[in-house]
Amino acid sequence: MSSFIINFTNTSSEEGTVIADVGFLYSDKLNSVNDGNFVFSGSSELKRSLIEVGSQVKVYKNGTLDFHGLVDDIQFYDGGAMNVHASGYEIWLAKENGAYAGSPWTATASATIFSAVLAESNYFSAGTVNAGTSIDFRANISDSLLNVINNLRKKTAQDYQVDYTNTEIDILNHRGSTTSVETINAGIQIGDVQITNSYPIANKIKVYGQSEGQTRIESDTAQGQDPTSQGIYGVISYTIEDRTITTVAEANLLANAEVARLKDKRKIYAFDVLNPNKSWIAGDVLTLNALSQGVSAEEVRIVQIKRGIKDKREILEVEVTNKEYSELTKSRDEIIAELQKKSRDAATYDSYQSEYSNQNVDTMVGGFMTTDLTGSTLNSVRQVANDGAFTLGTTRFLIPSNGDGNADVQIWGKLDMYTNKIINLATPTSTYDAATKKYVDDNAGGDNLGNHIATNDLNMATYDIDNVRSVLASNNTALTIASGTDAILYLVPSNGTLGAPVQCWGVLDMYGNKVINTGTHYWSCPGDNFSGMFPDTDQIGRDGDPGVVNAEAVGIYFQAPVFLPHGAVVTNVFVDGNAGASAESWELERMEIASPVAEGMASANIGTADATISNATINNQTYMYHIITSSLDTGDKIYGARITYTI
Amino acid sequence: MVMKIENYKSPASTFTFPNNPQAFDDDINANYTTTLIDYQRHHILVSGGGVAPKQIILTGNFFGTNKNTNYRTLSGHFLENIKLKKLYFDSDRFYLGVGKAIKKTHSGGRTNFLDYVATFETIVGILLSDTQRTHTDGAAEVTNAGNVTTFIEEIKGTVNSGASNIVITDTIGINQITIPATSLTTGQEVIVTFVKMVDSGDGVYVSEYNYTTVAGTQIKTVKTTDGFGIIQLGANRTTADIGVTNLDAGYTIKFRDGYSS
Numbered sequence: 001m002s003s004f005i006i007n008f009t010n011t012s013s014e015e016g017t018v019i020a021d022v023g024f025l026y027s028d029k030l031n032s033v034n035d036g037n038f039v040f041s042g043s044s045e046l047k048r049s050l051i052e053v054g055s056q057v058k059v060y061k062n063g064t065l066d067f068h069g070l071v072d073d074i075q076f077y078d079g080g081a082m083n084v085h086a087s088g089y090e091i092w093l094a095k096e097n098g099a100y101a102g103s104p105w106t107a108t109a110s111a112t113i114f115s116a117v118l119a120e121s122n123y124f125s126a127g128t129v130n131a132g133t134s135i136d137f138r139a140n141i142s143d144s145l146l147n148v149i150n151n152l153r154k155k156t157a158q159d160y161q162v163d164y165t166n167t168e169i170d171i172l173n174h175r176g177s178t179t180s181v182e183t184i185n186a187g188i189q190i191g192d193v194q195i196t197n198s199y200p201i202a203n204k205i206k207v208y209g210q211s212e213g214q215t216r217i218e219s220d221t222a223q224g225q226d227p228t229s230q231g232i233y234g235v236i237s238y239t240i241e242d243r244t245i246t247t248v249a250e251a252n253l254l255a256n257a258e259v260a261r262l263k264d265k266r267k268i269y270a271f272d273v274l275n276p277n278k279s280w281i282a283g284d285v286l287t288l289n290a291l292s293q294g295v296s297a298e299e300v301r302i303v304q305i306k307r308g309i310k311d312k313r314e315i316l317e318v319e320v321t322n323k324e325y326s327e328l329t330k331s332r333d334e335i336i337a338e339l340q341k342k343s344r345d346a347a348t349y350d351s352y353q354s355e356y357s358n359q360n361v362d363t364m365v366g367g368f369m370t371t372d373l374t375g376s377t378l379n380s381v382r383q384v385a386n387d388g389a390f391t392l393g394t395t396r397f398l399i400p401s402n403g404d405g406n407a408d409v410q411i412w413g414k415l416d417m418y419t420n421k422i423i424n425l426a427t428p429t430s431t432y433d434a435a436t437k438k439y440v441d442d443n444a445g446g447d448n449l450g451n452h453i454a455t456n457d458l459n460m461a462t463y464d465i466d467n468v469r470s471v472l473a474s475n476n477t478a479l480t481i482a483s484g485t486d487a488i489l490y491l492v493p494s495n496g497t498l499g500a501p502v503q504c505w506g507v508l509d510m511y512g513n514k515v516i517n518t519g520t521h522y523w524s525c526p527g528d529n530f531s532g533m534f535p536d537t538d539q540i541g542r543d544g545d546p547g548v549v550n551a552e553a554v555g556i557y558f559q560a561p562v563f564l565p566h567g568a569v570v571t572n573v574f575v576d577g578n579a580g581a582s583a584e585s586w587e588l589e590r591m592e593i594a595s596p597v598a599e600g601m602a603s604a605n606i607g608t609a610d611a612t613i614s615n616a617t618i619n620n621q622t623y624m625y626h627i628i629t630s631s632l633d634t635g636d637k638i639y640g641a642r643i644t645y646t647i
Numbered sequence: 648m649v650m651k652i653e654n655y656k657s658p659a660s661t662f663t664f665p666n667n668p669q670a671f672d673d674d675i676n677a678n679y680t681t682t683l684i685d686y687q688r689h690h691i692l693v694s695g696g697g698v699a700p701k702q703i704i705l706t707g708n709f710f711g712t713n714k715n716t717n718y719r720t721l722s723g724h725f726l727e728n729i730k731l732k733k734l735y736f737d738s739d740r741f742y743l744g745v746g747k748a749i750k751k752t753h754s755g756g757r758t759n760f761l762d763y764v765a766t767f768e769t770i771v772g773i774l775l776s777d778t779q780r781t782h783t784d785g786a787a788e789v790t791n792a793g794n795v796t797t798f799i800e801e802i803k804g805t806v807n808s809g810a811s812n813i814v815i816t817d818t819i820g821i822n823q824i825t826i827p828a829t830s831l832t833t834g835q836e837v838i839v840t841f842v843k844m845v846d847s848g849d850g851v852y853v854s855e856y857n858y859t860t861v862a863g864t865q866i867k868t869v870k871t872t873d874g875f876g877i878i879q880l881g882a883n884r885t886t887a888d889i890g891v892t893n894l895d896a897g898y899t900i901k902f903r904d905g906y907s908s
Contacts, residue, residue, distance in 0.1 A: 003820070005871045015827070017870040019856065042853030044845035046867045063873055080847030313680035 002277065002307075002314055005060040006038065008050040008071075016050050018043065025308035025315075026059055026067040026086075030175060030282040030301075030326060031150065031159055034088030036069045036308075043080035057086045058164075061307065068164040090162045090169070092123040093146035100148070104138040104246055110156045113137055114171045117148050127168030132156040136247040138210075143244070151244060157257040159283055176283025180299055186290035190271040193290040201262040202238030203229035207255045209245030217245055224255025229263040238262065260324065267322040269300055276316035280305060285323060301326050514567065520646050523564055527577075527638040530558040533628060548639055550578075551632040558638060562588065562625040565647055568618040572644035573602040574609035575627060581636035582607040588643070590615065590623040601625075606638065618645070648738050652724050655731035655743060656843075662720045668707030668765075673736070675772070675907060676701070701772050703734070703742065705765040714761040718751055725749040725765060729844055729852035734767050739777040740906055743842075744769035770842065770854055771798060776904035784898045788885035797905030799878040799889060802839045804898025806861075809833040816890040819881055820874030824857055827868050835862040837894065839869070841877070 006024065009015040018040065026036030036057065043051075051057075053074060059067040069086030076082055098120035105113050110132030117139065118126040133156050139148045149160055149169070159175035162168075186193045205224035209217030230236075240258065245251050269288065280286070284302050288295055303326060306317040321327065425436045491502045526547030532540045539553035549558065564570070575586035587603035588610075604610040606629065618625070627641055650668070653661040676699040683690050709717040724732055725746025733741040749765040773795050782789040784804070791797050796819055806813070810833075813826040826837065843858035845865075856877055859869040870876075880888060886900050 003874050005873075005876065007870050014868050015870055016866075016868045017824075017857075017876060042847055042851065044853060044855050045848040046845075046865055047855065048847070050867055078849075079851035080853055 002061050003063075004309065005058075005063075007058045007060075009056040009058070010050050010052050011054045014050060016047065018047050018050060020084075020309070023308065023310045023312075024059070025306050025310060025317075026069070027088075028067075028282045028305040028307075030303040031153070032304075033091050033094065033146070034067065034069070034162065036067055036086045036088075038082075038084040038086070040080070040082045040084070043082060045080070048080050048082070051082060051084055056089065057084075065164050066307070088162060089164065089167075090124065090146070093121060093149065093169070094144045096121055096123070096145045097141055097143065098139065098145055098148065100139040100141060100143075103140070104136065106136050106247075107134050108137065109133075110135050110137070110152060110158075111171070113152060114149065117145055117152075118169055121145055121169075124162075124167050124169045127161075127163050127166065127170040129171045130158065130173045132158055132171070132173075133253070135253060136250045138244050138246045138250075140244060151242070155250065155254045155257055157260070161283070172283075174283065176281050176302065177285055179285060180287040181280065181284045182278075183287040183289065183297075184273075186271070186288075186292060189275065190273055190290075193269065193271040193293055193295075195290070195293045195295060196266075196268045196270075198266040198268075200229055200233055200236055200264055201266060202236050203233065203259060203263045204235050204237045205240060205255045205259045205262070206237065207240045207242060207245065207251040207258075209247075209251050210243045217248060217251055219251035219255040220248060223252040224259045226259050226263040261326065262324075264322060264324050266325050267300070269320045271318065273316040273318055276307070276314045278316055280318070283326075286320065288320070299323055303327060516567075516647065518647055520571075520644060521568070522642060522644055523562070524640060524642040525560060525562075526640045529641070530560040530627075530629070530638050533557040533559040534631075544637070548637050550637040551634055554633040555631040556633075557631050558629040560627050560641060562627060562641075562643065564618045564620075564625065564643065564645060566618055566620040568645040568647045570601065570613045570616045570618065570643055570645045572609055572611045573604075573613070573627075573641070574643075575604075575606050575629070575641045576639045577606040578635075578637040578639070579607075581629075581632055581638060584630045584632050584636060586627055586629045586641075588613075588625065588627050590625050592622055593624055594622075596624075598628075606636075648736075651735045652721070652746075653733050653735075655733050660724075662717075662724055664707070664721075665709065665711075665713070665717060666707070668705040670706040671736075672704045673908070674701065678772075699772060701742065701744075701769040702747065703744075703767045703769065705763075705767065707765075708757075708760045708762045710760045714759075718761050718763060721763070721765065722749045725767075729850075731770070731842070731844055731854070732767075733775075735777070736774065740774040741777060742767065742769045743771055743775060773797065774906040774908065776906070779901050779903050782886040782900045784891070784894075784900075785896050788887045789900075789902075790885045791880045791882055791902065791904055793904035793906045794882050795905045795907045796879050796881050797902055798841050799880060799900060799902045800841045801901040802837075802878070802889075802891060802894075802898065803901075804837055804891070804894030806831045806833055806835045806837055807893045807895050809835075811893045813837060813891070813893045814872070815839065815878055815892075816873070817878045817880065818884070818888040819879040822876055822878055823871070823873035824876050824878065825870055825872045826859060826861075826866070827870075830861055830866045830868045831893075832862070837861050839878075 004024075005017060006020055007015055007017050020038040020040055022039035022041050024036065024038040027034045036059065038057065051071060051074065053071055055071040057067075057069045057071060058065055059069075068089040070089055070091055071084055071086045072091070073085040074082055075084075098117055100117070100120075102108075102113070102116050111129045113135070114129050114132070115126045118124060118129075135152075135155060137152055137155070139151075143151070149171075153160055153171065157173075159172050161170040161172055161175045163170060182189075184190050203226040205219075207219040207224065211217060238258075240254065242251075242254065245254065271290075280302055282302050282305055285299050286302065288298050288300050300320040301323045302318055302320050304317075304319040306315070308315060422434070425434055427439055428435045527549040528542060528547045530549045532538075534557040535555065537553060537556060539551070540556065541550045541552045542548075544550055551558075570588075573588045577584075582605055585603060585605050588601045589598040590601055591598050599615070601614045601616070602610040602612065629638070632638070648667075649663055651661055651663040653659040678699040679692055681690050681692050709715075725748070728745040728747075730745075731743055732745055733743060735741045744767055747766040747768040749763060752762040752764065773793075775797065776793065779800065780789050780791075799817070802815060808828075809831045810828055811831075812828050813831065814823060815825075816823040824839070826839075831837070838860045840858040840860075842854055842856050844852040845855040845858065847853050857869050857871075859866055878889065880886065880902055882905065886902075889900055891898060891900075
C-alpha cells in the first residue's frame with residue numbers, strides 16, 4: 001500500500017493537506033495532458049477554501065511528487081462534499097501562446113526549435129531535449145505552446161515528458177524504457193485482460209500543408225507509403241491536413257512518421273494490475289503474456305497509467321497499445337479540443353485577411369492583392385519583385401521604421417537613379433556625405449580640378465598621371481621621395497617596359513651625385529697596346545696582323561695599361577693570343593700611385609678568362625691598373641684584352 | 648464494569664447504562680483488501696496493517712419507570728452525530744466514534760421492557776484509555792502502555808520562531824506534518840488536535856484530522872509532508888519517538904494508551 005499525500009495550494013498561495021477520503025485518481029499519459037480527480041465526502045469551511053478553481057494540487061506518492069495539477073472544475077455538494085478535477089500543471093502550456101520570433105525555421109535542428117518554444121513558457125523550462133532531426137517548421141502566434149510542441153514532436157517522432165519536480169519539459173526520442181521493463185502474465189500480475197485488434201489506420205498517408213490550388217504544399221507521392229502493409233491489408237489511404245506545414249520536406253517528414261506509426265494492426269490492451277506497487281511510467285515497454293487471448297511474449301507500450309485510491313483500495317490502471325501505435329485513446333473532451341483546434345487552424349490559415357493580422361511568419365499569397373493593406377506594419381519585407389511593384393502614392397514619403405522624421409532610411413545596395421536627379425540635398429558635412437552641385441562649384445573654384453591645394457597625400461594606387469606638362473617647384477624639394485633605406489625614385493618609361501629608353505630633354509644635372517646601376521660595360525684593347533716590359537729589347541713585332549703584337553725572341557714579358565672608370569666593378573678579365581702563347585699567363589694588377597707595389601686582381605693563361613676578381617672595385621683615386629704577361633717566346637702572339645665591368 | 652457513553656469534548660453529558668446491553672458485537676476487522684483473480688486459486692492481498700472502522704451493535708433493554716427517559720437520553724447521544732462520542736466498554740477504555748443508528752423494538756409480553764438495538768461506528772478502530780497521559784518536554788518520557796499503536800491526541804506549545812516551520816514527526820510510518828512559518832508568529836500558542844468535528848458551513852459537521860489552531864484560531868495550512876500524516880505512538884514506545892521542532896521547551900504531548908480489546 002502506497003502512502004499518498006494530497007496538498008492543495010489556493011490562489012492566495014495558502015497550502016494545506018485535505019484528505020480525499022472517497023478516493024482519487026491521477027494519470028500519467030503519453031504525449032497528452034495528465035489529469036486527476038479527487039472526491040471528498042465532506043470538508044470544513046476553512047479547509048475547503050484551499051480548493052478553488054485555479055488551485056494547485058500536488059500528489060506525493062511515497063514521498064515523491066507524482067502529480068502536479070491545476071484545479072479547473074469543482075462540483076460542490078452538501079456537507080462540503082466535493083468532486084474536484086484537475087488538469088496536469090502542463091495545461092499552462094496549452095494556455096500560453098508564444099511569439100515564435102524565430103518562425104519559420106528552415107533546415108533547423110528540432111532541438112533548437114523545441115528549446116526556443118519552451119523558453120517562452122512562464123511555467124516550464126526545457127529539460128532534456130534530444131537532438132531529433134533537421135526540419136522546416138512554422139509556428140503561428142495563434143498556436144499554444146503545447147500545440148506547437150505536439151505538432152513538432154509528431155514530425156520528429158519524439159515524445160514529451162513532464163518533470164513536475166523540476167517544472168521541466170523533456171523532449172525524448174522515446175519516453176520510458178525502449179526495452180521491456182517487466183514481463184506480465186495474465187492471471188499472475190494482471191487480470192481481466194481484454195485485447196482489441198483493429199485494422200491498420202493507414203498505410204498510405206498524404207499530408208496537405210498550407211495554401212490552396214497550385215501553390216498548395218503536399219507530401220510527395222512516394223512518401224508516406226508502406227508497401228509491406230499495403231500488400232497484407234490493401235491500400236488504406238489517410239489524409240492529414242496541417243496548414244502549419246510550409247514546405248514539402250516538412251510534409252514528407254510527417255507523412256513518413258505517421259505511416260510508421262499507423263501501418264500495423266492497432267492493438268489496444270486493457271487489464272487490471274493486481275499489485276499496484278509498480279514504478280512504471282507512461283512510455284515504458286512491457287512484455288505481455290496472455291495465452292487465453294492468444295498473446296505470447298508480445299511487447300507493448302504503456303500509453304496511460306492511472307494511480308490512486310478507488311473503492312477503498314489502491315489501484316493501478318494501465319492502458320497499453322502495440323509499440324508502434326503508442327497513442328492514447330482519446331476522451332470525449334480531448335476529441336472536442338482537437339476539433340476546435342483544427343477549426344481554428346483552418347480559419348487562421350485559410351483567410352488571408354486574418355493571416356496578415358494574426359501572424360508574424362512568412363506566408364505565400366497565391367494571387368494578386370485586390371485590397372489595401374492598411375493600419376499595420378509590414379515587418380522585414382525582404383523583396384518587392386517587379387519593376388513597377390513598389391510605387392509610392394502622392395504623399396511619396398519613405399519614413400524610417402521608427403516613424404521619426406529625423407531618423408535615417410537605410411538603403412542596402414546601390415541607388416540607381418535611372419538617369420534622374422537627386423534633388424534638395426543638404427550641404428555635405430561629413431566625409432561620406434553626397435555633395436551638391438553648389439558645394440562643388442563653390443569649393444572647386446569654377447575650373448576643371450584646378451587651383452586645388454592638397455591637404456593630404458595623393459595616392460594614385462596603380463593609376464597613371466597622364467600629360468603632366470611640368471611639376472612646378474616652389475622650392476628645391478618639389479619632387480622628392482620619402483626617406484628610408486628603401487627610398488628609391490623610379491623613372492619608368494612611359495610604356496612601362498624595363499629597358500625602354502627614358503628620355504631627358506635637357507641637361508641632367510646630377511648635383512654632384514653618381515649615376516649607378518647602368519648595367520654591364522666592356523673595356524678592351526688590341527695587342528698593339530702591349531709593350532715589352534722585360535728584357536729591354538726591340539725584338540717585338542708589330543708588323544704582322546693589324547693590332548697584334550708578337551714576340552720575336554724568347555723570354556719577353558709584356559705589359560699594357562688599363563683605364564677603367566672610377567667605381568667600376570670588374571667582373572671578368574680575358575687576354576687572348578695564339579696557341580703558342582696559351583702556355584703563358586697573364587695577370588691584372590693594381591699599384592698604388594704613391595707606392596707602386598703590384599697587387600694581383602685576376603690571372604689566367606692567355607686565351608683563358610678569369611671571373612674571380614680580387615679588389616674588383618676600381619679606385620682611380622689611389623690605384624693605377626695594368627695587365628702583365630709571363631715571358632712569351634718567339635712566335636707567341638697577343639691578340640688583345642677585354643675587361644667586363646659594371647657601374 | 649458499567650458501560651456509558653459521553654461526549655469526547657466537554658461537557659461530557661454522560662449517560663450510564665442502568666443495565667448493560669445484553670449483547671454487543673465487537674469485531675476486529677483488519678484493514679485490507681483482497682482482489683480475486685478469476686479462475687485462479689490465488690488472490691492478491693493488499694494490507695497497510697491498519698484496522699477497519701468498527702460498527703458496534705448493542706442489543707439491550709431498559710425497564711422500569713425510567714425506561715423511556717433512558718432510551719431518550721441514549722438515542723439523543725446517537726442522534727447528536729455532530730459530536731464525537733466516547734463509548735465505554737470497560738471502566739477505563741472507550742471507543743471513539745459516533746452513533747449511527749438506534750431502534751427500539753416492542754416485543755409481545757415485555758411491556759415493562761424497552762428493547763433496543765443500537766449501532767455505534769468508530770473513527771479509529773482501537774480502544775483508548777480513559778486516562779489521558781501527558782508528557783511535558785524536558786520531563787520524563789511517557790510510555791504507551793497499551794498493546795496497540797495509539798494516536799497523539801494533542802500537541803500544545805509556544806512558537807519559538809515565527810521564521811521557521813513547525814515540524815512534527817513520529818517513527819510509525821514515518822508520519823510527518825508541517826505548519827508553515829507563514830502561519831506563525833513568535834510567542835503564539837499552537838495546538839494540534841488529533842481529530843475534531845468541524846462545521847462544513849451549513850450545520851453539517853465533518854471530522855477533520857490534525858485540526859490546528861494558532862493563537863486560538865484554526866489555520867488551514869497544516870500539511871502532511873510524509874507518510875499518512877496522523878501522528879502515532881507505538882505500543883510500549885515512549886514519547887521520545889515524537890519529534891517536534893520550533894516549539895519552546897515545555898510543550899506538551901497528550902495521548903491515551905491504545906488497546907485492541
